[in-house]
Amino acid sequence: MQQASAADLTARVALLERRLERERSARRTAEEIGERATSELFEAVQNLQRAQAEIQGRADQARTVTELAREVRRELDLDGLLQRAARGLGEALGADSCTVRLTAGDRATALARWARPGSGCDGSAGTPLGDPAAELAGGSPAGRWASTRAATPVLVGEQLVGWLELESSQPRSWTERDVAIAEGLARELGAAVSQARVYADQQATVERLRELDLAKTEFVSTVSHELRTPLTSITGYLEMLLEEALGELTPHQVKALTVIDRNAQRLQLLIGDLLTLSGVDAGAFRLDLAPVHLGTVVADACAAVRPLLERRVLDIAVEVPDDLGVVHGDGTQLERVVSNLLTNAVKFTPDGGRIRVAAADDEHGVSLSVADTGCGIPLDEQDRLFTRFFRSTISQEQEIQGSGLGLAITKAIVDGHGGGVDVESAPAAGTTVTVRLPRHPPAAGVA
Structure with missing residues (x-):
């Protein structure tokens, strides 16, 4: 009994030791897993922090480039644009000076310099770091970043058009942020320079056209x-x-x-x-303003065009109320307006047609219309009716005489009275031209 009990006790002790060892092994495994998990978690947190910092850095770079580009694009003059770029980049990167140099081959075509006040750096950067011709021979030109000077190319597509050059009076380390911002502005500057040159060409063309128009x-x-x-x-x-x-x-x-x-x-x-x-x-055309009875103006205009009605068969109706009232305007020029409209109506209305002249008060002043049952005007030509020397295809096909100046003069006179002219027309359905005049025009002239 005693021997059996001792054997049992020994077995139990051995069992307990095995259990204890398993527990110790499991604990060590759990500790190792915990250590690995903690290490991985710490590394993940660090990666996340680095990613967040990188995202924030890129966002800061993009924001800085966007602000610089917006400031540069506000200027369409090339010299002003380059000066804004030099100042903006120099201040953004804390440089002592910044130079923007445009080139054409080996020749500088434009230059802008900015220097920080009191920096002791005059901003007179020399040749760019890196020979543009040599860089192009090996592909796209690259920037150069030394301790006191830096340069990045300005490209339009694959073409080198200039350099952005930075200078520091003391040695410094140019960061990835500095490089990214300079390269970002260089890309934007290439597009802005192209835009400014196109604008300058357009301005020169406009000026030449203005001179030609004045000479004409x-x-x-x-x-x-x-x-x-x-x-x-x-x-x-x-x-x-x-x-x-x-x-x-x-x-x-x-x-x-x-x-x-x-x-x-x-x-x-x-x-x-x-x-x-x-x-x-x-600017020498002036209106002689005075109280004018439109009924008298219409009657005089009808009398002026009466010779055109000889040998014609047209029904002309004049509907102007006696109490139409007075307009403050130039009677001679208003008669010219009505005569021009009546002349056109007579020219473009075949025999057997009708012409109606009507006038009435409205809430803004007086309206006067001349309507005919003539050949009408094509819809796609109506926006050019008041253009000088314009003659519709119908007038050319039917060989109707005219210089194309009558409606242009009509509009100039009506505009001078502060009024407006409207046209409603359709081919083979006739045309109605309506002139609206205020009681009191704003000015006694035509701009």
Whole structure:
């Protein structure tokens, strides 16, 4: 019994030792797992912190580049643009000076320098670090970053157009952030330089066109004045001939002189129109403002176009109320407006058609319209009706005479009165032109 009990005790002790060892092994394993997990967690936290720092750094770089680019793109003048870039990059990177140099081959085409006040650095950077020609031979040019000077290329596509050069009076370490911001601004600057050059070319073109337009206006005005003098003599002698002051005429001669007189009057009107538009362009066209009865203006205009109605079969209706009231305007020029509209209506309305002239008060002043049942105007041409010398395809196809100046002059006169002109038209359905005039125009001139 005693021997059995001792054996049992020994077995139990051995079992307990094995259990204890297993527990110790499990504890060691758990500790190792815990240590590894803690290490991995610590490493993950560090990676996360590094990633967050990198994201924040990139966001800061992008924000800085965006702000610099926005500041640069605010300027369209090339010199001003380069100066903004030099100052902005120098201040953003804490450099003592920054130089923006545009190049064409070995030749500098533009230069802008900025130096920090009191830095002792005058910003007169020398040649770029790295020869652009040598760099291009091996592919895209690369920047150079030394302890006191740095340079990064400005590219448009694959073409080298310049350099951004930074300088520090003391040795320093240029960080990845510095490089990223400089390279980012260099990319933006390449696009901005292209934009500025295109803008400069456009401005030069506009200036040349303005000079040509001024020369054209002066030429037209000079020629018109020069034509008026001999034309006055021609019409004077025509009048004497038709009145037979220089001798009796045969019917055939009278007919021939009448044709000459009619075309001389057309030429006089054309010269008058050209002089009017030249005056508008030069700012010399003025309105003689006074109280005007539109009913009288319409009646006088109808009388002026009456010769056009000879040998024509047209139904003309005038609907102007007696109590229409008074407009403060230039009676002569307003009669010219109505005459131009009536002349067009007569020209473009075939025999058997109708023309209606109407006027009425509205809430803003007075409206006057001339409507016809003529050939109408194609929709795609209506936005050019008031363009000088414009003649619709219909007028050209039907060989209807005209200079294309009447509606341009009409609009200039109405604009001078502070009013507006509207057109409603459709091919083969007629045209209605409506002029709206305020009671009191804002100015006595045409801009």
